[in-house]
Amino acid sequence: MNEYDSNRILDLTKKINYTLTINIKDSDCYVLNTCHIREKATDKVYHEVGRVKKEFRYKKKPIVLIVGCVAQAEGEVLLKKEKYIDAVVGPQSYHQINKIILDIENKNTKINSTEFEVIEKFDQLNLVKNSNSKISSFLTIQEGCDKFCKFCVVPYTRGPEYSRSYPEIISEAKQLVDNGSQEIILLGQNVNAYNFKNKRLSDLLYSLSEIKNLERIRYTTSHPKDFTDDLIEAHGECKKLMPLLHLPVQSGSTKILHNMNRNHTIEEYLEIIDKLKEKKSSIKFSSDFIIAYPGETNDDFEKTVSLMKQVDFINSYSFIFSARPGTPAANLKKIDEKIAKERLTIFQRVADEIKKKYRNKLVNSITNVLFENNARSTDKYFGRDEYFNSVIVNSNENLAGKIRNVKIDSCNQNTLFGKVILESKPNEYAA
Numbered sequence: 001m002n003e004y005d006s007n008r009i010l011d012l013t014k015k016i017n018y019t020l021t022i023n024i025k026d027s028d029c030y031v032l033n034t035c036h037i038r039e040k041a042t043d044k045v046y047h048e049v050g051r052v053k054k055e056f057r058y059k060k061k062p063i064v065l066i067v068g069c070v071a072q073a074e075g076e077v078l079l080k081k082e083k084y085i086d087a088v089v090g091p092q093s094y095h096q097i098n099k100i101i102l103d104i105e106n107k108n109t110k111i112n113s114t115e116f117e118v119i120e121k122f123d124q125l126n127l128v129k130n131s132n133s134k135i136s137s138f139l140t141i142q143e144g145c146d147k148f149c150k151f152c153v154v155p156y157t158r159g160p161e162y163s164r165s166y167p168e169i170i171s172e173a174k175q176l177v178d179n180g181s182q183e184i185i186l187l188g189q190n191v192n193a194y195n196f197k198n199k200r201l202s203d204l205l206y207s208l209s210e211i212k213n214l215e216r217i218r219y220t221t222s223h224p225k226d227f228t229d230d231l232i233e234a235h236g237e238c239k240k241l242m243p244l245l246h247l248p249v250q251s252g253s254t255k256i257l258h259n260m261n262r263n264h265t266i267e268e269y270l271e272i273i274d275k276l277k278e279k280k281s282s283i284k285f286s287s288d289f290i291i292a293y294p295g296e297t298n299d300d301f302e303k304t305v306s307l308m309k310q311v312d313f314i315n316s317y318s319f320i321f322s323a324r325p326g327t328p329a330a331n332l333k334k335i336d337e338k339i340a341k342e343r344l345t346i347f348q349r350v351a352d353e354i355k356k357k358y359r360n361k362l363v364n365s366i367t368n369v370l371f372e373n374n375a376r377s378t379d380k381y382f383g384r385d386e387y388f389n390s391v392i393v394n395s396n397e398n399l400a401g402k403i404r405n406v407k408i409d410s411c412n413q414n415t416l417f418g419k420v421i422l423e424s425k426p427n428e429y430a431a
Contacts, residue, residue, distance in 0.1 A: 001187045002068060004138040006033045009067070009094055011128045016098045024055055029063040029101060034070035036153050036324070041070050042078075049082055063087075063104050067094055069157035073326070075112045087111035091158055092143075095124035126168050133179040135372040135401050136216075136384070141169050141204065142188030147223060149250075150261045151290065153324040154189050161189075163196045170207055177214050182401060183370055184208065186219035192226040202234040209240045215403060216370060218388070220246045221288075224264045227272045236279030243280055244314075244387045247272070248288035252307030253300035256293055260329075266307065273311055284387055286315035291347055292340035293321045294332035301343050305350055314358045314387065316351045320344050352413070359389075359411045366421065367391070369406045371399035390415045 009031060010020055021027055030052055034045060045066060056062060065087050066078055072090035079085055086104050089097060093113040100111050132138075144159045145152070173184055186204070188194060194201040201219065208217055217240045224247060235241060247269075251257055254265045276283050289304060308316065320340045323330045334340075369391045371383035381399040383391050385406075392415055393399070393406055399420070408418040 001138070001140060001143075001189075002033050002035055004140050004187060005068070005091065005094060006031075007132045007138075008125055008128070008130065009033070009097055011131050012095065012097055012125075013101070014131075015128070016102060018101075024052070025059070027062045029065065031065045031067060031097075034066060034068035036069035036073050036157050042074055045070055045078065046082060049084055053084055063101060065089055065097070065100070067091070067097070069153070072157040073153065079110055079112060085110075087113065089113045095122075122164055122168070126171075130172050130175050131179065132176060132181070134181060135370065136183040136185065137176045137179075137181040138185050138187050139169065139173060139176065140164070140187045141201075142191055142194045145189045146193075147190065147225065147263065148261060148328075150259070150328040151293065151321065151324065153327055156326055158189055161193050163194045166196045166199045166204070166207075169204060170211075173208055173214070174211060177211055180401065182214065182403075183216035183218070184214060186217070188219075189221070190223045190226060191219045192222040192228075192231055200228070200230060202228070202230040205231075205234045205238045205241055209238050215240065216386075217241050218244070222247050224249070224262075224269050224272055229275075232272070232275050232279055235276055235283065242386050242388070243283045244286065245276065245283060246286045246288075246315075249307065250288060250290045251293060251296070251300065252304030253296070256296055256300050259295055260290075260293060266303070270310075284314045285311055287311075287313050287317075289316060289318040289347065290321050291318055291344045292335040294329065294334060296335060296343075301347075305347055308347065308350055308354065312354055312358075313351070314355060316355075318344060318347055318351065356413065359413075359416070362389070362408045362416060363411060364408065366405050366407050367416075367418075368403060369393075370403050371401065373400055374398070385416070392417050393420055395420055 018029060024030070032045065032048055035041060049064065052062070052064060063086050064084055066085055067089040068091055071078065071088035075088035075090070078088050087100050087110065089100060090113065096113055100113060103109060103111060142161065142163050144161045145154045146161045148155050176184060192201050194204065205217060208214060217238070222245070249269055250260060250262060252266060257264065257266065273285065321334065367385040369383040369385050371381045373382055375382050375392065379394050379396060381393055381395050383399070385391055391406055404420045406418040407421050408416050410417045
């Protein structure tokens, strides 16, 4: 979502004659877009601002803007502690960025813009064409969260759940396709909570599937509580919807899920998995896991390992519990650091083995790849298969923006390597 936001900030600032530079030393205005999910996010802001100060030690200082969730959570503290920062702009206020920049240019003043004005933000963004022309593009359809998981800072930095209007999403998707995008990834903190005048995510998927030249659709991130039967049906019926679903579970213990205020059980989570497999037998899953959440026993941890094996997640993101200031879990007693690290090591070893086994099965298979770009001006091309696996091939043909069948010759932990084949064969490896 920060990548989407950053692209839209660039679209906005073009109106006041700012353009993108890839060289920091050329900057008149430096924008640092931040995330507050992980620990030490604020420290990274100070480190990055220090880097800018060093670059401009003997030059005119650029306007320095801190935007995003760290700005929302700690705006006043940032302005007081680091005088080099000119303004902090929350994620629901970046539509005001042009006024903020001009005010700083004219008045040399410090600005804190961290109000929740999400409706006004998207009203303003709808007036500015999305200029992103990547083969695979992000599109925000929903923001905020009403779930209030005890470990999560999102409700306090992104605000309550808000769904963008159905027509404006379709319009922006068509813009992206006209720009050259062939894959759209729908974004939301709780993307499957999307609900605009009784139009749900499933309705969006069907409508997007009708857009000519849009080849692939994905969405992230879902909450199990909002996984409705109509969305499950869409996985079976929408051919352009890719067969990989990221569905965070966080723990394999219902007790811990209750303590987290996740509002679903493991049994309910597995029921969703089973229903999806019934509708689309080739579907695969990835997930997020918090290891060593306060109160997690050895038995709770073993249940998480067991769930990992049972569902056979082809990808997972696992972290030791990181207390976010201001969240209910911040004051809970942490599990001993040594135990936490041991559990994470054990879990990631299991996850890596599952991933390795899955990837090894792909060798000698044929998969369908959408190529996104040329790697460093060589004859190597990068793309992704239907399961979002990274694929690299050598080719004399310009493959950017093309879909090709690729025979996989080898793999490592993160990438598949293969060669383009001419004959068209179905993608059968994931069934």
